[in-house]
Amino acid sequence: MTTVRVRPHPAPDGDGAPPGDAVFASAWRRRRLTVEERLARGQAARRDAPRSGHGRWEPAPDRPDPVALLEQQARTRVPELLPIRYGRMLESPFTFFRGAAAVMSADLVGTPRSGVTVQLCGDAHLSNFGLFGSPERRMLFDINDFDETLPGPWEWDVKRLAASFEVLGRERGFSPEDRHAIVVAGVREYRDRMRRAAGMSGLQAWYEHLEAGELLELVRREVAVRRVGRRDARAQEDMVAKARSRDSTRVLARRTGLVDGELRIVADPPIIVPIEDLARPGTAWEDPAPAIKKLLASYRRTLSHQHHPLEEYRYVHAARKVVGVGSVGTRCYILLLVGRDDDDPLFLQVKEAAPSVLERGLGPSAYRNHGQRVVVGQRLMQAATDIFLGWQRITGLDGVTRDYYVRQFHDWKGSADVDSMRVAGATLYARICGATLGRAHARWGDRIAIAAYLGKGPAFDRAVAQFATAYADQNERDHAAFAAAVAAGRIEARTGT
Template sequence: MNTHHEASDAVEPLPDPTDFAAREEWGRAARRRSPRTDHADWSPAADRPDPVALLEEQATSRVAELIPIRHARMMVSPFTFYRGAALIMAADLAGTADSGITVQLCGDAHLSNFGVFGTPERKLVFDINDFDETLPGPWEWDVKRLAASFEVAGRHLGFSGAECREVTVEAVRGYRERMRRAAASRVLDAWYDRLDAEQITDWVRAEQRADNLQKEQVKRTEAILAKARTRDSMRAFSKLVDVVDGELRITADPPLIVPVEDLWPDGRAPEQDELWMRDLLKEFQTTLSLSRHPFQEYTYVHMARKVVGVGSVGTRVWIVLLRGRDNGDPLLLQAKEAQASVLERFLAPSRYAEHGERVVRGQRLMQAASDLFLGWQRVGLPDGGERDFYVRQLHDWKGAFEVEGAVPSGAKLYARMCGETLARAHARSGDRVAIAAYLGGSDRFDEAIADFAVSYADQNDRDYETFVAAVASGRLEAAASA
């Protein structure tokens, strides 16, 4: 298996960032070295790793009792399998063409890792919301994972081949056109550019007036935005926390939410876990973006282990309940384990010694605005080991696109939103002028990536069948429900 990706003949020195003409020429030269049409080509390598073996390898560093839940969630459909198969696709992308232009990659830019959330300025924005795999690398990798996710999802939803392609092309076109606008804009305009709720509402209403969206789709979008505004810490608190013997406690919902005192049937005292969590909370404050921070006014109350997502299932995730002035002033944080990025065996290793820092630094660079409580810390555990975590608010005006029930016109608009948002993130972290010059004004790159998406969705279907067969044979275990 290829263990280190080499950029496509990237031998020319990086241009002076103040020389915009040289940066543009660098992008055009990259296109000559690695033609845009080359991105259409993908087929499995002769020595392609066994996808089931890669999943088994990932499981060794995760909580063993949660792995069957991960497998059950991945078994639901080829789309949910794709969500959990970031390592498999990273291995495949390592052998594909690229321009030699590097950005900060999301690393897992599928369509469900975008959504709306609240900024510290209390604005509702649409952006990437998962950075567990972030690492510098070829910008095309994120574009290919995003495009293929729309092809896979379209098939799951019963779209025709032509409809799937329209949606996929729209995602890539959105990326290309937004990147070209960023390249031509003033420097700070490119940095501050973002998509907020008001712009989304205006956009969908304009699409309705142009007969590109039905009224029901507009209502659905507006409902997602309205619901997101209600999903704050107080709502999470009302759903997740009860008063037990006069004390606030996170409510058990095993195996998805397990309070710390219920985790150890062998009698291990929960105080050991609470001690290292208190240490984490004390030390992670030094990584927050403000020297004087509201976190300093909260005290620890309780914690519970939580199962989240699809690909993340099995990593250690904790809900942490804190109290401010009184019981009516709660804060819920999520402390999530940060393991090595799935990209690291194929790219240069992270410059950061701690994976929590890798995640947070990448998120701050790529997002238009990040969570006020976003920070990281490495902690020593009762078993003598160390683990990296990053911390953020559990809920802060969060909302997501609902895949089930989507129609082609709505998926097409959402695809463009994702493509443009990915371009904004890459424009902040990479050379937007060079990437825009590489992409050009034609749809050649869009069509090439759409071709790739079809081929890769076919491979994903085959991998899904292999995965399901591994569960049926007993090689992998899947929970009865997840």
């Protein structure tokens, strides 16, 4: 296994260690605490941060301009792609929320916290959960985006997830009562999963996972008791079926063609641009192939297996590909490799890893390479991780050195169709995401202290639902301000791309 080296610091109890190291120090502290002491720690936190206090949200008097935060984030991104990002965010308050993790992370700094640190996803909105294939070829449901991962207060992930369901409910036209019930169901499931994890051994909590078969069985039980209709059940079944078809072979058929007898990724600008169309003559990237092969050899050393199937594949072609909403404008590439022949493809995604948006409030990461930060965070939170997950530092086409992480592209990836969700389906999905987030936090955070803080009753659930309503109002105001900035020509948005 790859050795992770963390810069040594003194313990962070008032003597200057950066917050980014808190997860490691808290692990050592936890080993010195008994179960009773950990329970007492969580219960005592209620005095300093009452659970009802999580329901309040008011923007700070000096709250940063949300558009200015997005403009700051854009300074390091590909300029010609920014209008695409802004166009996608302009579509609705829901798509704006997806792309505005930097805005919400700045707002969360002033909210109550219990003082218990976990490895955060950092952007735990509902669209960042889904299906993927494990190395053992099981289909799992889990968090699937870790660009912003960093150690921090567990409440931040819970509130971002809860707010995303409130915003979705408004997008879908659900009543206020239904939206409240959906959010409460998701937070309650987080609390129940954390309380269940508190009674587990360390290994039991670490090995917890949700397989696609278990997910479908849960859906069938919900149909049987008529909490979910057949239409919502079919949506979950379709998600699983579609995910199984998404692999490198499918990408090969959809995205490649033969050029002079050689496989090439087909251009579809501005979404897909072949690497040779980006490379500038007279630079190290004038002939991209040697540079990419060298970088692949270096990336290989960050993988967690001594002997790895990557060694059976050779590089063929690369292209820049626009992905997501919040990620648009970051440098993201897909690489095509082939094994025994052209019918044995492997697609890798090489994605830029910028500093986490959480660093504004939590301090810098303990890792010098942000690609490594993403990889380590993913390995800590996911029940199983891609065997191709690694990192690299690359001097790019523009001569600037940046951090990247690498993973397999489209390996049984699947996500819920949020555009067609009804109330029952959204409620079930909120429960599944809440349970998944609880399992991820319990792997490394002090699950016993968090469970003690949450307690048996619904006080925290109701408070977070109240917060979600207030923050969705704020998100709508921010979206309106963003739309006004577009209308005024302050920023350019390109819709429909």
